[in-house]
Every structure is written in structure tokens, then in C-alpha cells.
Amino acid sequence: MKKLSNEVWVYIEQRSGKVADVSFELLSKGRKLAKEINGVLKAVVIGHKMDSVVQETFSFGAQETIVVDHPALEEYKTMPYSRLVSELVGSRKPRIVLFGASFIGRDIAPRVASNTVSGLTADCTNLQIADVTYQKKDYKQLLLQIRPAFGGNIIATIITPDNPVQMATVREGVMEMAPLDKAVNGKIDKVDYVPGDIDGLIEIIDHHQEESKVNLKSASIIVAGGYGMGSKENFSLIHNLAEAIGGEVAGSRASVDAGFVEHERQVGQTGVTVRPKLYIACGISGAIQHRAGMDESNKIIAINNDPEAPIFGVCHYGIVGDVEDVIPKFIEAYKNKLK
Numbered sequence: 001m002k003k004l005s006n007e008v009w010v011y012i013e014q015r016s017g018k019v020a021d022v023s024f025e026l027l028s029k030g031r032k033l034a035k036e037i038n039g040v041l042k043a044v045v046i047g048h049k050m051d052s053v054v055q056e057t058f059s060f061g062a063q064e065t066i067v068v069d070h071p072a073l074e075e076y077k078t079m080p081y082s083r084l085v086s087e088l089v090g091s092r093k094p095r096i097v098l099f100g101a102s103f104i105g106r107d108i109a110p111r112v113a114s115n116t117v118s119g120l121t122a123d124c125t126n127l128q129i130a131d132v133t134y135q136k137k138d139y140k141q142l143l144l145q146i147r148p149a150f151g152g153n154i155i156a157t158i159i160t161p162d163n164p165v166q167m168a169t170v171r172e173g174v175m176e177m178a179p180l181d182k183a184v185n186g187k188i189d190k191v192d193y194v195p196g197d198i199d200g201l202i203e204i205i206d207h208h209q210e211e212s213k214v215n216l217k218s219a220s221i222i223v224a225g226g227y228g229m230g231s232k233e234n235f236s237l238i239h240n241l242a243e244a245i246g247g248e249v250a251g252s253r254a255s256v257d258a259g260f261v262e263h264e265r266q267v268g269q270t271g272v273t274v275r276p277k278l279y280i281a282c283g284i285s286g287a288i289q290h291r292a293g294m295d296e297s298n299k300i301i302a303i304n305n306d307p308e309a310p311i312f313g314v315c316h317y318g319i320v321g322d323v324e325d326v327i328p329k330f331i332e333a334y335k336n337k338l339k
Contacts, residue, residue: 119160228283
């Protein structure tokens with residue numbers, strides 16, 4: 001059997017020199033994967049004036065960073081970026097390549113996978129290395145690409161044993177971001193930019209970017225409401241509790257679909273993945289789609305009038321009762337404790 005590459009690559013997504021959190025999360029996970037296969041962790045950086053970005057990759061464990069730096073690459077454009085990554089992957093054939101499941105990651109990853117005939121699994125929530133027996137063949141140290149499937153009703157483990165390069169896009173927030181205490185003294189591999197025929201097919205005339213006013217990922221306390229809140233008026237109880245204890249407001253997909261809360265506050269498989277110190281789930285049944293976005297919370301309190309609700313299977317403290325009765329008592333008890 002041909003010896004496989006032992007390189008783990010992470011594509012570093014950046015805009016104007018600011019690296020997306022998911023790229024740092026993937027470098028943190030990539031360190032563990034590279035260690036398991038006795039391999040090397042490499043970052044791939046494309047852009048202009050990327051010196052500070054390169055140094056940041058070393059702070060998260062990259063042992064080598066491949067850099068393509070040129071004024072023509074200052075703004076992300078699908079054609080040149082995907083072409084460059086495809087050429088690098090095609091010529092060097094790393095073992096594993098990871099992208100964030102962001103707008104950019106979902107744009108570039110399938111193009112690279114198609115151009116290099118590589119295996120790709122989208123929207124992974126976990127990655128592991130394991131020996132696998134498949135169709136009576138033994139495969140050593142395959143990448144297990146784990147993600148919800150069939151609307152989140154099952155968790156699927158996907159392998160691509162017949163492809164030398166295994167790729168995955170990973171959702172933001174599902175991997176822990178873990179910078180090193182001391183940055184790696186990493187190697188910089190500078191690759192010259194040679195323009196391609198397709199690079200100029202798309203031109204950016206202008207762009208407008210507005211930062212989100214909601215940042216659930218950094219919130220230490222989150223109060224989330226589900227469809228069990230009953231109405232948008234009742235959902236105001238979630239806002240009241242969050243305001244009382246200094247938390248952020250969130251919601252399940254069902255509550256978002258019902259119009260109780262805006263989509264940017266949705267937690268779950270099709271929303272944001274969070275890891276707060278305290279997560280209070282109110283009127284949320286706890287379907288697997290929602291649990292995928294919050295089950296790594298340090299402490300979970302659940303309030304639901306159904307004692308058989310799945311949310312009670314993952315919470316640390318459960319309260320069986322009507323949210324309209326329990327939440328005001330929560331607020332009153334908290335305020336009295338402060339007096």
C-alpha cells in the first residue's frame with residue numbers, strides 16, 4: 001500500500017488581515033489530528049500583506065505556513081483563490097485539508113475538492129482519526145468526518161477511503177479555540193503568485209460589510225427560548241431574564257421560524273454553536289438539531305413542562321414547570337439574592 005502523506009492543512013480565512021475565528025479553531029483541532037497521525041500541521045494563507053496573519057498561525061500551532069502574498073489577492077475572489085489552493089493540494093497532496101463552513105469556506109472547498117478529485121464532507125461537527133475496516137479492506141488512520149444527517153435526526157460518520165486527500169468543512173464554534181502559551185517557531189513557505197487565465201473573470205467593484213450586533217459566541221450567559229414560549233409576547237420573558245442576569249438572548253429554530261426572535265440569535269445545527277458558562281433553555285424540547293449547538297455549555301439549566309423532553313437528557317439542572325410561572329420566579333429570586 002502506498003504510504004499516505006502525514007500533513008494536515010488548514011485554510012486560513014481572512015478579510016482585511018482579520019482572521020476568522022473558525023480558522024483558529026481548526027488549527028487547534030488540527031494540532032490534535034496531526035499528533036495522532038504523527039504528522040505536520042500546516043496553514044495556507046492567501047492575501048496581501050499577510051505577515052501578521054502568518055505569525056498568528058504559529059500562535060495556534062502551525063509548524064509551517066504556506067503563503068501566497070500579492071496585491072492582486074488583497075480581496076477574496078473565488079477564481080484565483082480556489083485555483084491557487086487547488087494547485088497546491090494537487091501538487092503536494094496533503095493527507096487532510098480543513099476549511100471553515102463559512103460563506104468563503106463553502107465557496108472554495110467544493111471547487112478544490114472537484115478540481116483535485118478529493119473526498120469532501122460539509123458542515124462537520126466533529127473530526128476523529130481511527131483505523132477502519134471497510135468492504136473487507138483495512139485502512140489505517142482514516143479521518144472520521146462526523147456530522148448530523150437527515151435533518152439532524154441521526155449523526156453520520158463519513159469516510160473517504162479511496163481518496164488520498166480527505167477534506168472537510170467544519171462549523172464555527174464546534175471546535176475549541178486553544179492558542180499556545182508560546183508560539184511555534186514555524187517555517188514560512190512563500191509561493192509566487194502567477195496569474196491565471198480565469199483570475200480576472202470576476203471583478204469586485206465595491207463591497208459593504210456590516211458587523212453583526214449579536215455575538216452569541218462570546219457570551220458567558222445565554223438565555224434561550226423555544227416554541228414552548230407560546231408567543232412573541234411571552235418571549236419577552238426571555239429578554240427580561242437575560243437582562244436581569246446579564247445574559248444574551250437566543251432561540252431555537254422553531255422559535256425563529258415562528259417569528260419570536262430574529263435568525264441571528266438562532267442556536268443549533270442551522271444556527272450558531274455556543275459554549276457559554278451558563279445556558280438556560282426555556283420551552284425548548286431539545287431536538288438533536290438544537291443540542292448540536294449548545295451541548296458543550298459548561299452548565300445547562302432547562303425549564304420545560306414536559307418531563308420527557310429530550311433537553312432533560314443533556315441539562316445539569318432541570319425544572320419541570322410552565323415557563324410563564326418559573327421565569328418570573330427566577331427573576332425575583334435573583335433580584336432578592338442581590339439585595
